[in-house]
Amino acid sequence: MSETISGTAEAVPATTSPMSRLAHQVGFDLLIFRRNPAATFFTIVLPLIFLVLFTSIFGNETISGDVKLATFYVPGVLALAIISATAVNLAISMTARRERGMLKRLRGTPIPQWVFVVSQGLAGFIISVVMTVLIVVMGRLLFGVSVQMSGLPSLVVTLLVGSTAFVAIGLALTTIITSEDAAPAVTNAVMLPLYFISDVFIVGDQTPSWVQTVGNLFPVRHLSLALRQSFDPFVEGTPFPWDHWLVIGGWGAVSAIITLRWFRWTHRR
Amino acid sequence: MVPLRCDSALQRHQNEAGTTIRRGVACGAMAIVVEGLVKSYGGFHAVKGIDLEVADGEILAFLGPNGAGKTTTIEVLEGFRSRDAGEVRVLGEDPASPSRSWRDRIGIVLQESEAFSELTSRESVAMHAGYYAAPRSVDAVLDIVGLTDSANQRTGKLSGGQKRRLDLALALIGDPALVFLDEPTTGFDPSARRESWGMIEALRQLGSTVLLTTHYMDEAEYLADRIVVIAAGEIVANGTADELATQVAAPTNITWRPGRDEPAPPGALGVVRDDVGGASIEVSSDRATEIVHALTGWALQVGADLDELSVARPTLEDVYLILTGSATQQKAEV
Numbered sequence: 001m002s003e004t005i006s007g008t009a010e011a012v013p014a015t016t017s018p019m020s021r022l023a024h025q026v027g028f029d030l031l032i033f034r035r036n037p038a039a040t041f042f043t044i045v046l047p048l049i050f051l052v053l054f055t056s057i058f059g060n061e062t063i064s065g066d067v068k069l070a071t072f073y074v075p076g077v078l079a080l081a082i083i084s085a086t087a088v089n090l091a092i093s094m095t096a097r098r099e100r101g102m103l104k105r106l107r108g109t110p111i112p113q114w115v116f117v118v119s120q121g122l123a124g125f126i127i128s129v130v131m132t133v134l135i136v137v138m139g140r141l142l143f144g145v146s147v148q149m150s151g152l153p154s155l156v157v158t159l160l161v162g163s164t165a166f167v168a169i170g171l172a173l174t175t176i177i178t179s180e181d182a183a184p185a186v187t188n189a190v191m192l193p194l195y196f197i198s199d200v201f202i203v204g205d206q207t208p209s210w211v212q213t214v215g216n217l218f219p220v221r222h223l224s225l226a227l228r229q230s231f232d233p234f235v236e237g238t239p240f241p242w243d244h245w246l247v248i249g250g251w252g253a254v255s256a257i258i259t260l261r262w263f264r265w266t267h268r269r
Numbered sequence: 270m271v272p273l274r275c276d277s278a279l280q281r282h283q284n285e286a287g288t289t290i291r292r293g294v295a296c297g298a299m300a301i302v303v304e305g306l307v308k309s310y311g312g313f314h315a316v317k318g319i320d321l322e323v324a325d326g327e328i329l330a331f332l333g334p335n336g337a338g339k340t341t342t343i344e345v346l347e348g349f350r351s352r353d354a355g356e357v358r359v360l361g362e363d364p365a366s367p368s369r370s371w372r373d374r375i376g377i378v379l380q381e382s383e384a385f386s387e388l389t390s391r392e393s394v395a396m397h398a399g400y401y402a403a404p405r406s407v408d409a410v411l412d413i414v415g416l417t418d419s420a421n422q423r424t425g426k427l428s429g430g431q432k433r434r435l436d437l438a439l440a441l442i443g444d445p446a447l448v449f450l451d452e453p454t455t456g457f458d459p460s461a462r463r464e465s466w467g468m469i470e471a472l473r474q475l476g477s478t479v480l481l482t483t484h485y486m487d488e489a490e491y492l493a494d495r496i497v498v499i500a501a502g503e504i505v506a507n508g509t510a511d512e513l514a515t516q517v518a519a520p521t522n523i524t525w526r527p528g529r530d531e532p533a534p535p536g537a538l539g540v541v542r543d544d545v546g547g548a549s550i551e552v553s554s555d556r557a558t559e560i561v562h563a564l565t566g567w568a569l570q571v572g573a574d575l576d577e578l579s580v581a582r583p584t585l586e587d588v589y590l591i592l593t594g595s596a597t598q599q600k601a602e603v
Contacts, residue, residue: 024399028392035387101382105439108347108379110372111400266349 018115025111025119026126033089033123043084043127047077048138050201055143067233070143074135075227076200079162081131083220086124086163088187090170095183098174103265117171125163132159151230154239158226161245165219165252172255175262191220199224219251298325299358300447300478301346306355308341315341317502318355325446328472328479330489333499334593339482340380342499343451346480347377360447373402376440376448376477380455384435386425390416393424394438401443413471414438430461434468441475448472450481454488466491486589500593510585517588521557523564524549526576535567549577 033039054073061069097103106116132155139145177186195201197211198221215221226244229235301323308316316338323329333339344350346359348367357364362371384393391407398404411417414434419427424435433453440448453469454462462485469492472479483489489496490510498506498513506513526549527534534540538552538560554560561580568575583591 021399024396028388028396028399031392032385032387101379102385104349105377105379105382108349108372108375108377109397109400109443110369110402112369 018112021111021115022119022122025115026122029119029123030126033127036093039084039089039093043081043089044131044134047081047084047131047135050080051077051135051139052142060143066144067146068144070139071145071231071233072228074139074145075231076224078132078135078227079198079200079220079224080195081135082124082128082159082162082223083166083191085127085131086121086166087170087173088191089124090120090167091173091177091187092183094171094174095177096180098264099180099267101267107265120171121164121167124167125160128159128163146233148231148233148235150238151232151235154226154241155230157245158223158230158241161248161252162223162226165248165255166223168252168255168259169219171263172258175258175264178268194218194220197221199228216247219248222247299323300325300327300360301480302356302358303342303346304356306342306345306357307353308338308345308350309353314502316345319499319502319504321497321504323478323480325478326476327495328481328493330493330496331480331482331499332484332486332489332496332589333482334484337499337593338502339484339499340451343449343480343482347375347449348372370402373443374446376443376445378433378436378440378448378450378453380451382436384424384432384439386423389421389423390427390431390435390438391420393435394442397439397442403444404442405444407442410438410442413441413475414468429457430464433457433461433465437468441472441477445477447478447480450479452482452484454483454485462488486585490585498589498592505592513592514583514585514588517583517591520553520555520583522581522583522587523552523554523557523560523579524581525578526550528574528576531573532571534564538564538567 033043051070051073054077055070058073059069063069094103107113136145136147140147173187173190174183177183194215197207197215198218199215200220212221222244226241226248229239229241229244232239299322301321303319303321305318305320306316307314307318319338319342321331321342331339331343341350345352345357346364348359348364348371351365360371360374362368364371384390385396388396391411394407394410398407408417411420414437416431416434416438419431424432427435437450437453440450450469454465457465466488469479469481481489481492495509496506496513497504506516508516534550534552539554540550540552552560552564557580564575567573
């Protein structure tokens with residue numbers, strides 16, 4: 001049902017301007033995330049564990065000059081963190097909130113639906129930025145990961161495009177997930193195989209070409225590749241992975257359309 | 270349509286509460302007006318053209334068994350559900366296209382809705398305060414619902430009754446003119462129900478109009494100024510508890526425990542229930558005087574003791590069962 005934002009001149013107090021409403025909601029969404037043990041483990045702790053594991057298993061040799069191999073683990077681990085913070089987290093939490101009547105209660109309040117949805121996206125973006133800093137700092141201190149300042153603009157754009165698109169993908173997933181119990185299973189069944197064929201766990205050069213072809217159909221690989229270009233010390237000039245952004249954005253747009261069309265605020269029994 | 274007795278409802282308010290706190294209440298101003306509301310799901314006619322009016326400041330109980338159309342009606346009024354036909358005005362607007370300013374003036378306690386277990390009660394209420402144009406103070410609302418002491422506890426740790434208080438706090442934080450309470454005590458044990466009643470009573474002091482659905486007659490009688498009974502999608506009664514009792518010609522129940530080796534009472538009494546185990550015999554009749562006379566006459570004759578003899582006027586519960594029972598029966602015949 002559409003929220004009518006009528007053109008009638010309403011006296012809206014300064015405290016309820018759209019931006020302050022949004023800031024209010026983002027603050028609470030981040031607080032809820034921070035206090036949710038499952039969400040914080042899979043989004044914050046697990047990617048850091050993977051970074052340590054990858055360097056332990058695959059080694060951290062010096063490739064050339066001061067470039068360490070661990071530099072190439074960072075993009076995959078970061079992709080994992082971004083997808084956890086957005087798509088996985090939302091697919092699971094929104095299904096639960098729908099089933100527990102929390103979304104219905106929200107719809108009974110005057111909060112505009114877009115504030116609620118944009119807040120989820122912003123919270124996901126903020127968590128992604130925090131994870132980028134955490135992973136890079138930890139990688140730098142422990143494993144000598146190098147960071148390219150020239151890659152910073154493309155990193156910021158990738159974070160923005162990626163977190164927005166994967167928020168939409170997470171919301172779109174809730175339209176096919178029927179119950180809270182099924183949510184983690186469905187989400188993992190979709191995401192785990194994608195991680196393996198998308199340069200998250202295994203870097204592409206080591207996988208057969210058909211795996212890369214299949215991986216290229218989905219947004220996860222494009223997110224890791226866009227991130228890799230941003231971190232790659234051998235890229236000349238300023239990286240501009242527009243082709244990857246386009247695919248990620250396309251998936252986001254289709255997911256947004258699915259969400260707008262089929263997203264449900266109440267649980268169907 | 271039964272005419273609304275707005276005057277009597279408001280006067281009773283003043284007598285019971287001893288106060289006349291009302292925001293802009295003029296008698297005759299209607300918070301809710303429903304005419305000919307119809308809603309079907311496939312071939313099932315959930316609501317069959319009902320009329321309903323709720324005056325400003327009134328506490329109305331909307332009573333009916335499960336599946337009678339209560340929740341469908343209240344969800345149409347809350348702006349959650351579309352309708353097939355009929356006119357509906359809630360606070361002067363059509364809830365089919367709810368505006369934000371309209372939502373600002375309405376508080377809803379859903380039948381089933383959890384709070385964020387990651388937040389404390391105070392944080393939950395503060396979060397909702399941010400949704401409204403002119404919210405009440407968080408502390409004041411926590412105080413009204415009696416959650417001040419557990420305000421800093423995560424909501425996941427609250428008891429069932431406390432969670433219901435939080436639901437009410439979330440509905441009240443926007444300072445609503447109209448509050449919907451959908452089965453606020455269903456599934457509660459008797460003491461938790463009593464506790465909730467005290468809290469709902471507090472709403473009277475705040476001057477909100479309240480539409481309460483329930484399937485407990487005692488709850489409706491205790492809390493509401495007026496009771497509307499719905500059964501099988503139609504309104505079968507409308508009035509105060511006393512009025513309902515007189516509207517329905519409910520029979521008087523005469524019961525006693527028969528002694529051992531006692532002859533059966535004459536069939537002329539019209540025995541409706543005779544427990545084989547000898548626990549009790551029940552006669553139900555609207556000619557109570559006549560029946561009692563005949564019964565005592567027979568007892569003297571045969572020397573029966575009529576242990577635990579009771580002559581009971583119909584309770585509201587009986588009235589309710591008669592009202593909803595006949596409607597359900599009609600439905601079965603249709």
